[in-house]
Amino acid sequence: MTDSPHTPVPKPQRFPALRRIFQPVAETRGFARFMLWTGAVLTGLFILMAIFAPWLSPYAFDQYQLAGVAFPQTAPPSALHPLGTNVQSTDVLAQILWGARTELLVVALALILALAIGVPLGLIAGYFGGWFDRIMVLVMDAMFAIPSLLLALVIAFLLGSSIASGIVVAAAAITIVYVPQYFRVLRNHVTSVREESYVEAARAIGAPPSTILTKYIFFNVIQAIPVLATLNAADAILTLTGLGFLGYGVQPTQGAEWGYDVSRAVGDAASGIWWTTLFPGLAIVLLVTGLTLLGEGLNETINPVLRQRAATRVNMEDEA
């Protein structure tokens, strides 16, 4: 209509959807770009630590001796133990590296579970409404009302006796805490999107509800999820280390956990043993900061209201 038939026809893009998703990331500028990349680098560092812990770490997480010689207790940083040892005679560096694996594994598992439960529930409740929606909103609001750490504690306590794996128990506890958030965000978004013309158009072309939900509503409401998931991951790290600090998280026999390390080192700081608290604490702070920056950066990148894109500045002063 506008193009003449002689215009060279561009080749159909291979992944037009993928390109569209990553375009705003490439176009982001200013503070958003700084947050996005700082967050991504910090988080990426911890992910690398988690993946390569067996090769990076000098010892196993529960190793307290080498060739029959026991590690010294609360030894300061040395060539043998770059970050010192703690009160249980385990290497602090090994605890940090293996801890990254535990934290990220639990949080990833919790995220997947929370998304798998919260997203479908939110979609269905938001689209169909009715009594199911009312009951779900009531239940989720009730869960919101309980302090998250308390809720996680109760779940961890209840499941702890029946499930052997501490990682699964901790992940389940965190899942329950974050399901209401995904549910609420999705459900509210769906209730507004379902009134859109294109959803009615989908009904008009004869699409059944399942198709409308998956093809027309789902892809228009998930933009909020990456941001929420990243920010929740930061929060989940704090919940997990909180559980570990209180002794209800991953047990020391099953994996290194920073919160547990900090709890065991509480007494050390007073007697000048700074390395047992500083390094696990620093790891927590850095990972949480990284995830938060990544989440906020994503938010400013994806959310069109906050988005700051590259614009060509026209210099008007030269004209004057």
Place this chain on the structure above:
Amino acid sequence: MQTKPDTAPDAPAPDVPLVSVRNLKTWFEIRGGVLDRMLGRDAGTVKAVDDVTFDLARGEVLGLVGESGSGKSTLGRSLLGLVHATGGSASFEGQEVVGLDEPALRKLRSRMQMVFQDPHAALNPAMTIAQSVGHPLTIHGRLKGRDEIRAHVAKTLERVGLSPADTYMDKYPGDLSGGQKQRAVIARAIVLDPVLLVADEPVSMLDMSVRSKILKLMIDLKDQLGLTYLYITHDLASAKFFCDRIAILYLGKIVEIGEARALYAGPKHPYTEALLGAIPDPDPTRTIPRNLPRGEIPDAAKPPRGCAFHPRCPRAFAPCGWELRDLTPVLEARWAGMEEQAHLAERALIGEIPAEVMEGTTARLPAATPGGGADLLAMLERIRSEDPAEPFWTGIKEMRAEADHVAMEFHPALTPRLYAEGTTAAACHLLDPGLTHPRAAAAPVL
């Protein structure tokens, strides 16, 4: 009354209408306030479509014209089953649509499609044009395989003027202009080869320069594909050249229906007259008398008695359904042109005019002060004598002063039925030979 054809849907006789609507009603319950709901109080119903009857022949273009809130969109959606009608009947190719369940409706929708008002909102922003236009084919299992669907989509896009189709196939709706999007919406509607297209204000959101192109496209498609259109619009000017027949809707009811040319040449209903008078005329040297209806379209939850148009009608008379609340605009119009002192003096005599629909034919207008009935009556009589041409007064049989009220006896409200004359029919008491207009002999309005 029910004229359901007995012929099989695949072999309809030529004289059987494609769409036959009989006494169709789509009423919505109003969700009242929190208190109403807690007390189980009924907040009322909106009769968005109320007792509408019409036929649509194969290959015909019927225009549904009305102001916002007249129920024209709801009528179109009820026909497609997108909104569930609450009563009456609407049959499509002999198949009853009202009361049909969703799976059966979904099957039917391959035969009847919709073009939406806002092309920017009618396409899924997360789907490419090829995906959006091709999706109906997948849903109805018409074609299998990506390449086959793409080829068919390309053909359809070329047909609606999006050519070369390859330039548009992998674009997202956000990359296209309004006119291009509407072409894509039309492509999606015709990709299944439907017979009926409900077009809900298809050009009202488009730029002026694009409107006629889209309408031209729709006419071409109708001729090429043998489509039948239900064209919903508020724009009588575009309906004039687009439609074979036109139905004018007012508050959910058809007030005039008939052959388009005859309707333009000789409107029978005062509302149609007013709408035709409201069409802008670009010729500055020609001044046509603008007799626009006064006031706004009334609240659909509390429609006027009798003929719903009577409060705005310049030619309303006794049987049109006058009621007490119609007095408010009369007084407001009078007071707006008065000195402040005189206005305040009159205002002081009159109490609160109830905004509710009247029951029965007698209403009591409260006086502002106890025992002020006689003064109020005197004032009303004075207002009446100063402007005897005001149609409101034709509805009043008698006014009596009571202690604290003025009792007003109104003529009983009659709901007009459609009176056919030539190729058009209008629902207006003026056409009822049994009723005589008090000023029939006087100079005609307009």
